[in-house]
Amino acid sequence: MxxxxxxxxxxxxxxxxxxxxxxxxxxxxxxxxxxxxxxxxxxxxxxxxxxxxxxxxxxxxxxxxxxxxxxxxxxxxxxxxxxxxxxxxxxxxxxxxxxxxxxxxxxxxxxxxxxxxxxxxxxxxxxxxxxxxxxxxxxxxxxxxxxxxxxxLSKKEEKLLAAVSDCLEAPGNIFSMLSNADMKFPNVIDEDGNEVELTEVKYGKFIKSKNREVRKRAFNVLFNTYKNYKNTFAEALSSSVKNFVFQSKVRNYKNSMEYSLTPNDIPLDVYNNLIEAVDSSLKESLHRYVKIKKKLLKLDEIHMYDLYVPIVDNVKEHIEFEDAVKIVKEGLKPLGEEYLQIFQQGVNDGWIDVFENVGKRGGAYSFGSYDTMPYVLLNYNYEMNDVSTLAHEMGHSIHSYYSRKNQPYIYANYSLFCAEVASTTNESLLINHLINNEKDKNKKMYLINQQLEQIRTTVFRQVMFAEFEKTVHEGIESGSPFSGEDYCRLWHELNVKYFGPEMFVDEEIDMEWARIPHFYSDFYVYQYATGYSAANSFSKMILDGEKNATEKYKEFLKSGSSDYPIEVLKRGGVDMTTSKPLNDTIDTFNKLLDMLDKIQ
Structure with missing residues (x-):
């Protein structure tokens, strides 16, 4: 070598x-x-x-x-x-x-x-x-x-619940063992004509393949294998939901959604409004996206296995880390000089572990404590995705920096509901800068498509998951059982509704619900959409030059968990009890579609 x-x-x-x-x-x-x-x-x-x-x-x-x-x-x-x-x-x-x-x-x-x-x-x-x-x-x-x-509950009852906690978590453990350890997929033919065993990791690559037959075969093999275990997955999911419903009743909540959202003081309307706002926007947003993608891919008929293939190839660039720092700082200029100085301080003072080395943990994260620097682990590989990752993780770290500098220890950690807001705001500002300043047509289309896919998968897809979850919980709470066929039928109907008349909704997709581990962490997925929408609203206010937008955003960064997450976001000027943040995100999505339609 x-x-x-x-x-x-x-x-x-x-x-x-x-x-x-x-x-x-x-x-x-x-x-x-x-x-x-x-x-x-x-x-x-x-x-x-x-x-x-x-x-x-x-x-x-x-x-x-x-x-x-x-x-x-x-x-x-x-x-x-x-x-x-x-x-x-x-x-x-x-x-x-x-x-x-x-x-x-x-x-x-x-x-x-x-x-x-x-x-x-x-x-x-x-x-x-x-x-x-x-x-x-x-x-x-x-x-x-x-x-x-x-x-x-009483001490005796709490002790009893604690004693059966492992049993209550059993459905999620069964799902994990079945999907990660016991299930084996048949072989498929890859892009080079080689026969390879399909895995979940390889599927992620194949479903983006430019070779349509490769992604179609992988799609069919994956979901038909899941179908062989349909009844087992259905029983695991139903048992998980029943366990959660049981706990909500035992703890005197009206329903399982209230049990999940109330401890963080999240109004139930936040969840319900999210679904309603997306449902009302589907025709002019996601349905149009499918139509444009079908045209750009030059397809007579667009199928579910065509969704993830990029409309243009990634333009390979070699970006040195020092240049990545400059690119990110340029994109974050709207946040002001103080923010940029903290960013550079982090680079200079040793917050970041940049490159891969033998034995180093993979991926990327931001992590630290009240009395340490907010460290960032990267595995930088000189590509544009790595530049975006730098912006994302430094968003987390600077959020932590501001929070720890301005809050006592007890309130210094921000809530899970707000956890991805600062990192996504950084990404949003960066991609906006890159799109607006890119002259090369293919690069610009690639960047626009990246942002569209981010919104499609983080907002539309997660809200579809949230709608599925809400329907299932309400059904089981009312005493209606869910069989494998019921889950498949509901999932198929949701895909038809979300993707619209241009999409051929293949029956194989009906089993996709069985792949989603987040359904075993009840009412969790909606937070991806709320976090992204809040970040997009912050980004929009800052870029539109709204009065005191940057100062308000920094007020959010400084707030930690000194109040409930909805109130902390309000300090920054984003009210998640209204549909405005989501509408802002859908508006961004539609404007990107306009750009893509015009440029191609």
Whole structure:
């Protein structure tokens, strides 16, 4: 093999391209000392059990628990990120194993806190807020716990539910074992005429193949194999939904959707409005997209297996990392000089681990703690997708940076509902910049198609999933059983509705519901669409030059979890209780379609 094509070992990577994890701990011995220090906290924490009705003791608990938690997170970050640098390194494997196993003991020591707060007499905590002013900082967090009170059972009942938690998670585990371990797919013929075994990973490549027969064969083989297990997948999914419905009833919620959304104070209208807004836009948006794609691919008839093939080939470019930084910063200029300075600070100060090396974890992520830098792991490979990934992950990290700088520890982490907003806003600003400044017709079409596909898969597709999930839950809650045939029929009807009259909805697609792992995490998928819509609204307001748009967006970044996610987004000027964010996204989609129609 050409030496230049070999994956480098860690010591062959220039220091400027490695994250500065040594700023957390200089070496393992320093880490070990702090692990010993952490272990001294557990007996101190447990001393507060039974004493939280006293405001002074409650305040002491919060302070000592914060000290311990911050130390635990720092240890966790160092161990995990050293391990991710080189997963074959036995020293780092040991560190990771040590902190992972100890954290379960640490969490067990804290476990008395929430049940004890919930068991306190009515009004006692409120009186402590008045008596001890320093407790005011924790008022939102405590009230968030107290909100759960009507849904918390007796100690005996809670213990019983905890004991059967593994059983309640069994359907998801069965799905995972069946789809990932036990199912085997027949061989298919690839682009070069070779017979290869189909896998889920290979399917992702084949369904984008320019060779229509390759993607058609892969499509048919995959879904016909799933069809062989239709009844098993149906029983697993029905059991999962029934378990969730059972828990919602036991915990005194009106229905399973309320059980999922209420803890984060998400109005049910957010979910329902999302589906209604997409349904009303399908004709002028997704149906039109299918029609244009059919024309650009020069097809007499467009099938479900044609959806993922790009309308133009990816234009190969070799982009050095330093140039990627410049491109991203250019795209993020509308966010202002302060944001760009933080971005450059991250590059200069060692937030980012840039290149692949032997043993390094794959993919990309942003991760850190209150007392570390918001690190970014990349596996940069000089392509435009890697530039976009840099913008995305730095969006997460700068969100964390702002939040940690402006919030106390207890509110420094942003909620799951808001987690992808900042990263997607960065991507949206970047792709807008690239499209507007690209002169080459094919490159421009490629970029437009990339953005259209992002919206199609993150918004339209996920809302279709959300509509399926809502229908299934409501049916099972009303006592209607769902068979494999019922699931297939519902899925087929949704595909017909979403993709419109130009699309030939192949019967094989009827089994696609069986492939979706997120259906075992109830009412989760809608958050992809809400997160993207919120990000698109932020991007649109900033690019349209709306008054104080950038300042409002930074207010959102600084808010952490100091309020419920809907309220945090409102601070930035995005109201997810209205249909405006989604309508903004659909408007963006339609404008991209106009550009594509005009340019081709």
């Amino acid at each position: 050409d030496e230049n094509k070999k994956t480098k070992t860690r010591d062959m990577i220039e220091e400027k391209y490695k994250w500065k994890i040594e700023k957390v701990y200089k070496n393992t011995s320093e880490w070990e000392k702090d692990l010993d220090n952490l272990k001294k906290y557990v007996p101190k924490i447990t001393e507060y059990s039974g004493k939280l009705g006293d405001g002074e003791k409650l305040l002491e608990f919060y302070k000592i628990d914060e000290e311990a938690s911050r130390l635990a997170e720092k240890l966790y970050v160092y161990a995990h990120q050293r391990y991710d640098e080189d997963t074959t390194n036995t020293e780092f494997q040991t560190l990771k194993s040590k902190i992972d196993s100890y954290l379960s003991e640490f969490k067990s020591a804290e476990s008395f806190f929430i049940p004890e707060i919930l068991a306190l007499p009515e009004g006692l905590i409120q009186r402590q807020f008045e008596k001890f002013k320093d407790l005011k900082k924790y008022e939102f967090a405590i009230n968030d716990i107290l909100k759960m009170k009507p849904h918390v």
